[in-house]
Amino acid sequence: xxxxxxxxxxxxxxxxxxxxxxxxxxxxxxxxxxxxxxxxxxxxxxxxxxxxxxxxxxxxxxxxxxxxxxxxxxxxxxxxxxxxxxxxxxxxxxxxxxxxxxxxxxxxxxxxxxxxxxxxxxxxxxxxxxxxxxxxxxxxxxxxxxxxxxxxxxxxxxxxxxxxxxxxxxxxxxxxxxxxxxxxxxxxxxxxxxxxxxxxxxxxxxxxxxxxxxxxxxxxxxxxxxxxxxxxxxxxxxxxxxxxxxxxxxxxxxxxxxxxxxxxxx
Numbered sequence: 001x002x003x004x005x006x007x008x009x010x011x012x013x014x015x016x017x018x019x020x021x022x023x024x025x026x027x028x029x030x031x032x033x034x035x036x037x038x039x040x041x042x043x044x045x046x047x048x049x050x051x052x053x054x055x056x057x058x059x060x061x062x063x064x065x066x067x068x069x070x071x072x073x074x075x076x077x078x079x080x081x082x083x084x085x086x087x088x089x090x091x092x093x094x095x096x097x098x099x100x101x102x103x104x105x106x107x108x109x110x111x112x113x114x115x116x117x118x119x120x121x122x123x124x125x126x127x128x129x130x131x132x133x134x135x136x137x138x139x140x141x142x143x144x145x146x147x148x149x150x151x152x153x154x155x156x157x158x159x160x161x162x163x164x165x166x167x168x169x170x171x172x173x174x175x176x177x178x179x180x181x182x183x184x185x186x187x188x189x190x191x192x193x194x195x196x197x198x199x200x201x202x203x204x205x206x207x208x209x210x211x212x213x214x215x216x217x218x219x220x221x222x223x224x225x226x227x228x229x230x231x232x233x234x235x236x237x238x239x240x241x242x243x244x245x246x247x248x249x250x251x252x253x254x255x256x257x258x259x260x261x262x263x264x265x266x
Contacts, residue, residue, distance in 0.1 A: 021049055021050070021051060021052075021057075022034050022035070022036065022049070022050045022051075022052075023035055023036065023037065023038045023047060023048070023049055023050075024047060024048045024049075024050055024056075025038050025039075025042045025045055025046075025047040025048075026042075026045060026046065026047075027042065034050075044062060044063040045062045045063075046059070046060065046061060046062040046065060047059070047060045048060070093195075094195065094199055097192055097195060097196055097199070098196070098199060101192075101196060104193060104196070104197070104205075107189060107192060107193050107196060108193075110189070111185075111186070111189040114185055114189075115182060115185060115186065118178055118181060118182045118185065119182070121178055122175055122178045122179065122182075125171045125174050125175050125178070126171075126175060128167075128171050129168060129171045129172065129175070132164055132167055132168045132171065133168070135164055136161075136164055136165075136168070139157060139160065139161055139164070142157065143157060143161075193205065
């Protein structure tokens with residue numbers, strides 16, 4: 001008999017607790033509602049369960065919140081993965097750096113060798129530019145002379161003018177590209193040298209230990225004006241002899257061969 005009474009009291013208490021629980025949700029218009037059951041259309045919305053004292057005992061996130069958290073988690077995983085890849089890549093670069101060079105001097109020898117190769121290419125292109133500008137001046141004079149005499153300027157002169165103009169433009173761009181390449185190359189060697197010293201536990205280099213100065217720019221770095229776009233004479237179409245490059249120090253391991261400079265203006 002006592003057992004039955006106790007059981008009834010427990011069941012009554014559970015029933016009272018169940019009845020005391022109340023759901024709280026917000027509808028599409030932002031109105032807050034309370035009730036024993038949440039309408040099906042709001043089950044995916046943010047909602048809460050309150051006890052008889054009105055204290056929130058459980059919350060349910062909205063579908064929008066769940067999707068947002070899922071995206072944030074995916075973004076965090078992506079960042080972690082990218083950091084791991086970068087860390088492995090840095091380890092590989094460090095290993096190659098230490099295997100390639102044994103001292104600061106090795107790095108400087110490699111720098112001078114690579115930079116000297118680019119300087120030689122720039123000098124050759126500038127020589128071609130100088131020759132092209134000479135041809136352009138010469139053909140301008142010829143066309144002016146023909147026009148003053150009242151004769152018709154041959155079409156081949158205009159075609160040669162266009163050809164020389166294109167070659168000059170190509171060489172101007174080539175010099176600019178090589179100067180940028182030289183700057184980037186020095187930056188990479190600076191970074192390698194800094195990292196090498198860090199790995200070896202050496203103090204940073206003083207600011208005075210800078211990379212070699214940039215090569216002088218071409219005398220003319222912009223395309224010729226319309227007044228100087230008449231073509232060269234047919235007689236002046238042979239290329240000038242390439243300036244012999246300066247002798248470079250002994251190449252460091254794995255030094256890449258320089259690319260060929262563009263052809264001189266014809």
